[in-house]
Amino acid sequence: MNVAAKPVNVIPATVLQERGQRAVFCGLTSIVWLHRKIQDAFFLVVGSRTCAHLIQSAAGVMIFAEPRFATAILQDRDLAGLADCNEELDRVVGQVLARRPEVKTVFLVGSCPSEVIKLDLANAAGRLARAYEGRVRFVDYSGSGIETTFTQGEDSCLQSLAASLPVAKAGERSLLVVGTLSDVVEEQFIRLFDELGIGPVRFFPGRSAGDLPAVGPDTLMLLAQPYVGGAARTLIERGATLLPAPYPYGAEGTRDWLQAAASAWNVPADTFARVIEAPLARARRAVAPHREALAGKRISFLPDSQLEIPLARFLNRECGMDLVEVCTPFLDQQILSAEMPLLPEGTRLTEGQHLDPQLDRVRADRPDLTVCGLGIANPLEAEGLRTKWSIELVFTPTQGFDQAGDLAGLFTRPLSRTAKLRV
Ligand code: SF4
Numbered sequence: 001m002n003v004a005a006k007p008v009n010v011i012p013a014t015v016l017q018e019r020g021q022r023a024v025f026c027g028l029t030s031i032v033w034l035h036r037k038i039q040d041a042f043f044l045v046v047g048s049r050t051c052a053h054l055i056q057s058a059a060g061v062m063i064f065a066e067p068r069f070a071t072a073i074l075q076d077r078d079l080a081g082l083a084d085c086n087e088e089l090d091r092v093v094g095q096v097l098a099r100r101p102e103v104k105t106v107f108l109v110g111s112c113p114s115e116v117i118k119l120d121l122a123n124a125a126g127r128l129a130r131a132y133e134g135r136v137r138f139v140d141y142s143g144s145g146i147e148t149t150f151t152q153g154e155d156s157c158l159q160s161l162a163a164s165l166p167v168a169k170a171g172e173r174s175l176l177v178v179g180t181l182s183d184v185v186e187e188q189f190i191r192l193f194d195e196l197g198i199g200p201v202r203f204f205p206g207r208s209a210g211d212l213p214a215v216g217p218d219t220l221m222l223l224a225q226p227y228v229g230g231a232a233r234t235l236i237e238r239g240a241t242l243l244p245a246p247y248p249y250g251a252e253g254t255r256d257w258l259q260a261a262a263s264a265w266n267v268p269a270d271t272f273a274r275v276i277e278a279p280l281a282r283a284r285r286a287v288a289p290h291r292e293a294l295a296g297k298r299i300s301f302l303p304d305s306q307l308e309i310p311l312a313r314f315l316n317r318e319c320g321m322d323l324v325e326v327c328t329p330f331l332d333q334q335i336l337s338a339e340m341p342l343l344p345e346g347t348r349l350t351e352g353q354h355l356d357p358q359l360d361r362v363r364a365d366r367p368d369l370t371v372c373g374l375g376i377a378n379p380l381e382a383e384g385l386r387t388k389w390s391i392e393l394v395f396t397p398t399q400g401f402d403q404a405g406d407l408a409g410l411f412t413r414p415l416s417r418t419a420k421l422r423v
Contacts, residue, residue, distance in 0.1 A: 014349070015349045015351055017350070017351050018354035021353070021356065023355050023376055024353070025145070025149070025391065026143060026145025027144060027148055027152050027153025028109065028145075028150075029058050029153060030153030030154040031109065031153065032058050034107075035068050037205055038105070038209050040208050042068045042070075042100060042107070043068065043070075043107045044069070044070055044092065044096060045072070046089060046109065046119060046121060047074060047111030047114060048112075049073055051113070068100075072088060072092040074113050086124055086127070089124055089128075090131070097136060105210065106138050106139075107138075107140070107157065108121045109141060111145075112146050114144075121142075122140050124140065125138035139157075139160050139161060143156065149303075149306065149329040151306050155228050158178065158179075158230075159230045161205065161212070162234040162235050165212050165213060165235075166213075168214035168217075168218065170216060173219075174200045174201070174214075174220070175222065176203075176240060177201065177202070178223050178232060181399060188401070189248075192275065196271065204231075215235055215238045215239065215240050216239050220241050220243055220261070221240045222261055223245075225247060225307065226247055226309065227307070243261060244337050245260035246338045246339050249313075249314045249398060249399060249404075250317075251280055251283035251287060251318060252314075252318055253314055254400055255401075287319065287408045290412045291318070293416065294315065294320060294408065294411060294412060294415070298321070298368050298369075299322070300325045300365060300371070301326045301328070302353075302358055302359075302371065302390075303328050303329040304329065304373045305390040305391065305394055307390070308326050308327065308390075309331075309336055309343065315408075315411060316343070317342065321411075324367045326348065326350070327353070328350070355376075362385065367385070369388055369415060371393075373389070373391070374389050388414050393410060
């Protein structure tokens with residue numbers, strides 16, 4: 001495995017591992033941000049009416065504007081094995097492509113029901129690709145909620161795509177940024193990389209499903225978020241090298257993330273300092289008023305988005321918050337190797353979910369703010385505990401210097417709302 005020359009750091013704390021009842025959204029949720037990013041792809045969920053309801057309510061308003069997602073509903077007969085689901089899938093794909101001839105890539109997204117009946121979507125993708133004679137690409141991945149959390153949907157999607165990326169020739173050095181970024185953030189990073197003389201830079205996924213960057217032994221990789229570890233490993237197997245870095249959340253995180261690429265490209269220190277000086281100062285100024293509101297406040301994270309550790313680092317180091325407990329669904333030490341040493345010594349870390357004991361600890365700790373899933377937030381609010389929905393942290397553009405203030409603002413808002421209600 002190629003990892004740039006930095007030792008993998010050891011966790012600075014004891015990690016409690018818990019397994020039990022979970023309360024998280026499934027990977028289908030990630031279709032909401034993936035379909036906004038990949039603007040010419042269609043996401044066809046192969047699932048039940050429950051899956052259709054989830055995706056329609058998560059993506060809400062978009063159903064009025066020719067959405068690029070749909071659900072091929074598995075009926076009771078399919079689930080009982082009495083009907084050929086593949087015929088139904090072919091029929092729905094035919095309908096979609098007749099209505100949307102501009103679609104060039106169809107993602108067949110598996111669900112809990114399709115996994116339970118062992119519907120072979122890889123086979124179906126191959127059959128459909130042959131039927132459409134290569135005019136449409138079919139890619140399958142799983143968005144099932146069995147033992148997963150919602151951000152894993154993106155990872156599975158990118159992992160499937162990563163396997164089919166073209167091969168870069170040896171000597172073709174490039175930077176690959178892995179993980180969905182909103183277009184505005186992507187453009188900010190393009191400008192900064194350009195000013196630093198780092199390039200060529202490719203983003204994965206790109207805005208078009210056909211925009212497939214080549215990968216090879218001279219591809220250096222930065223991850224835009226910590227939940228694309230599976231895709232990163234597939235790219236590493238294809239020769240790419242991971243640049244260990246903190247994630248680009250907050251002024252400090254963004255600076256260090258850019259620094260990892262700058263070091264790999266041997267950018268002189270004074271050039272780096274000059275290029276980032278103004279945006280770094282802007283980010284610090286934007287965070288400062290939030291720091292006043294957040295400093296000394298206590299925060300707990302329940303395991304949900306996999307963003308918990310980088311956000312805990314940002315809130316502690318840049319906003320002065322005290323970390324009561326940081327729970328994360330999965331703790332991938334390789335992917336988080338540059339983040340772990342930035343947590344304060346002795347941070348209470350928990351990997352995995354066991355809902356009841358975790359809620360008991362939140363009730364005993366009574367933090368000022370708890371970051372958790374939607375389903376848990378309302379009961380905690382009813383008990384007088386302030387919450388932040390973790391899903392908002394994924395739906396909102398939060399990476400980069402110019403988003404640092406907005407990111408901090410996501411945490412001050414629930415606290416200032418409480419203060420206003422009290423008045
Ligand atoms: Fe529910 Fe599973 Fe469908 Fe997600 S994939 S909506 S968890 S049945």
